[in-house]
Amino acid sequence: MSQLTTNYLTPTGREEAWRFTPLKKLSGIHDLEVSVADNVSLFAKSDLPKGVSLTTPNTSDHPPAYAASDIVTNRVRKEAKKITLLAIADNTEIAEPIFLQRKCGPTAEVSRTAIQIGVNSRATVVIENNGAGKLGEEIEISLAAGSSLNFITLQEWDLNSVHLAQHHAIIGKDAQFNSYVVSIGGSIVRISPTVEYTGMGASAEMYGVYFATDEQHLEHRIHVNHSVPNTKSRVNYKGALAGKGARTVWIGDVYINKGAEGTDTYELNRNLLLTDGARADSVPNLEIETGEIVGAGHASTTGRFDDEQLFYLQSRGIPADIARRLVIRGFFAEIISKLKNEEIEERLMNRIESELSRVGE
Amino acid sequence: MSVLEIKNLQVSVITEAGNKEILRGVDLTVKSGETHAIMGPNGSGKSTLAYSIAGHPKYLITGGSVTLDGNDVLEMSVDERAKAGLFLAMQYPVEVPGVSVSNFLRTAVTAIRGEAPKVRTWVGEVKEAMASLNIDTAFSERNVNEGFSGGEKKRHEILQMELLRPKIAILDETDSGLDVDALRIVSEGVNRVKASSDLGVMLITHYTRILRYIKPDFVHVFANGKIVEAGGPELADKLEEQGYAAYITA
Numbered sequence: 001m002s003q004l005t006t007n008y009l010t011p012t013g014r015e016e017a018w019r020f021t022p023l024k025k026l027s028g029i030h031d032l033e034v035s036v037a038d039n040v041s042l043f044a045k046s047d048l049p050k051g052v053s054l055t056t057p058n059t060s061d062h063p064p065a066y067a068a069s070d071i072v073t074n075r076v077r078k079e080a081k082k083i084t085l086l087a088i089a090d091n092t093e094i095a096e097p098i099f100l101q102r103k104c105g106p107t108a109e110v111s112r113t114a115i116q117i118g119v120n121s122r123a124t125v126v127i128e129n130n131g132a133g134k135l136g137e138e139i140e141i142s143l144a145a146g147s148s149l150n151f152i153t154l155q156e157w158d159l160n161s162v163h164l165a166q167h168h169a170i171i172g173k174d175a176q177f178n179s180y181v182v183s184i185g186g187s188i189v190r191i192s193p194t195v196e197y198t199g200m201g202a203s204a205e206m207y208g209v210y211f212a213t214d215e216q217h218l219e220h221r222i223h224v225n226h227s228v229p230n231t232k233s234r235v236n237y238k239g240a241l242a243g244k245g246a247r248t249v250w251i252g253d254v255y256i257n258k259g260a261e262g263t264d265t266y267e268l269n270r271n272l273l274l275t276d277g278a279r280a281d282s283v284p285n286l287e288i289e290t291g292e293i294v295g296a297g298h299a300s301t302t303g304r305f306d307d308e309q310l311f312y313l314q315s316r317g318i319p320a321d322i323a324r325r326l327v328i329r330g331f332f333a334e335i336i337s338k339l340k341n342e343e344i345e346e347r348l349m350n351r352i353e354s355e356l357s358r359v360g361e
Numbered sequence: 362m363s364v365l366e367i368k369n370l371q372v373s374v375i376t377e378a379g380n381k382e383i384l385r386g387v388d389l390t391v392k393s394g395e396t397h398a399i400m401g402p403n404g405s406g407k408s409t410l411a412y413s414i415a416g417h418p419k420y421l422i423t424g425g426s427v428t429l430d431g432n433d434v435l436e437m438s439v440d441e442r443a444k445a446g447l448f449l450a451m452q453y454p455v456e457v458p459g460v461s462v463s464n465f466l467r468t469a470v471t472a473i474r475g476e477a478p479k480v481r482t483w484v485g486e487v488k489e490a491m492a493s494l495n496i497d498t499a500f501s502e503r504n505v506n507e508g509f510s511g512g513e514k515k516r517h518e519i520l521q522m523e524l525l526r527p528k529i530a531i532l533d534e535t536d537s538g539l540d541v542d543a544l545r546i547v548s549e550g551v552n553r554v555k556a557s558s559d560l561g562v563m564l565i566t567h568y569t570r571i572l573r574y575i576k577p578d579f580v581h582v583f584a585n586g587k588i589v590e591a592g593g594p595e596l597a598d599k600l601e602e603q604g605y606a607a608y609i610t611a
Contacts (some may be wrong), residue, residue: 183597272459303458307418312455312505314439315415316469316521326468329458330504 029136037109045099051092090118091114097124104133111137119146124150143175157185173199196224197231208237212290215245226260235267237303243359264294271302298361363528364592371424396562400507400604403584411533415449446528511538519550527528531560536571548574584608
């Protein structure tokens with residue numbers, strides 16, 4: 001991934017980038033032999049405030065701003081005729097979150113989106129992916145100098161949905177990009193949040209929560225490329241798994257290039273196995289080409305919630321179902337509370353709890 | 362006034378190699394305000410007694426009965442036993458990732474008392490209990506038992522006992538792994554709860570050391586899965602001098 005090349009071939013599963021992913025369950029989104037529909041699928045949930053525009057120009061007028069290596073991203077670029085363009089004017093502060101709702105069609109489809117935050121502007125964008133869908137997508141996010149974006153994507157899909165996505169952020173001078181990826185629903189969700197920096201003082205905080213139950217595959221592949229001096233990244237993803245065949249993959253690639261003196265980075269992934277039969281892969285990877293940095297570190301832990309913990313909590317009077325909920329809520333609260341939206345918080349925790357109660361059925 | 366009555370209790374441990382008999386007919390009655398020391402050599406079944414009463418799923422009750430104020434404890438789920446007024450301070454408290462001490466204590470107290478404690482009084486109550494056990498307030502934000510030292514784990518157990526106010530507490534080798542200072546702090550905690558709540562205590566220990574701090578009313582020698590001798594505090598002195606050799610049968 002360190003070299004951005006265009007490798008446009010159907011993956012076989014032997015590639016490093018695809019070795020964890022069950023290709024057979026992707027509904028052909030990755031498979032060049034299978035046709036996909038071109039569908040504009042993102043819509044604003046309510047009227048947009050002044051300074052914000054949502055349009056669907058031809059993709060030919062909006063060429064990609066970076067070279068992609070991901071096969072699905074390249075396919076999206078080839079197939080999508082329209083791009084969904086959310087633009088926020090310069091020097092605009094949007095206090096209320098902008099909600100975008102996904103509406104997928106019945107067959108496998110692609111979607112290309114660009115989000116542009118003007119100079120010194122601030123906004124929160126929430127994308128709600130729910131219902132049934134088989135979606136390959138690319139979201140290109142550019143933050144102009146001094147801007148700030150909270151970018152929240154909620155994967156609350158139905159349990160048969162398939163979602164393959166890349167979120168690529170290009171962060172300008174002194175801009176702050178905060179990404180929150182929440183993946184709960186879907187048969188397969190595979191999201192690659194990737195980040196590059198174009199100016200000093202640029203910073204990215206990337207948070208994630210995922211909860212996989214029976215036979216669900218949730219994969220998050222983070223890639224942070226520090227290529228200019230004095231940039232910062234923080235990555236913190238937490239996942240829980242319950243039930244047979246529940247599977248999560250977390251890849252955290254952080255590159256500190258030769259010219260990136262003063263880089264400050266830390267990435268963290270924690271997984272909680274709630275039952276037997278679940279599997280979490282966690283692969284942090286840090287490559288450093290300069291010693292002149294502020295800090296660089298990573299940590300990865302995978303722990304179990306087992307019968308002894310259940311016994312311990314019960315022996316203090318806590319009923320078994322509350323004990324499990326307590327553990328999960330506590331585990332996710334650190335990140336979900338950062339969304340600063342009680343309604344979403346409660347909805348996510350309720351979805352997690354209702355899925356947990358169905359484990360093994 | 363509460364009574365924990367154990368009659369002819371027989372228990373096997375469930376293992377992959379089959380069930381193994383551990384307790385061979387234990388008779389013991391613990392009443393409010395009484396402190397019973399259960400002393401015996403390693404492997405005699407003391408901890409099995411503690412965990413069977415608390416309802417650990419690893420143990421299979423094969424005979425006998427356990428009642429608390431006439432109610433059948435063995436028919437209760439683990440959490441129902443705690444709600445009925447039983448508390449087990451564990452020798453090896455379990456780490457619970459993702460659950461902070463403050464959240465855990467609040468949830469447990471809510472479950473036991475049947476209603477959430479009032480925020481204002483609760484914070485003070487926890488702070489006071491922590492202070493008296495020399496527990497740093499920063500403890501509240503740590504995950505339950507995660508990364509705790511041996512002494513911190515034991516103090517945390519006694520903290521829970523103070524807040525949950527059980528009728529009968531079983532302290533399973535609470536003294537093990539404690540230095541003299543920690544032992545004194547933990548013992549003072551137990552004595553404080555006893556003084557304020559008429560707690561009945563079943564104190565399981567290998568050594569007589571803790572009995573200098575927590576005075577037993579009765580001492581029972583436990584060997585080979587049952588109580589083989591019972592007496593007053595003087596029995597502990599005899600064990601201190603002579604050890605358990607006389608009770609271990611080949």
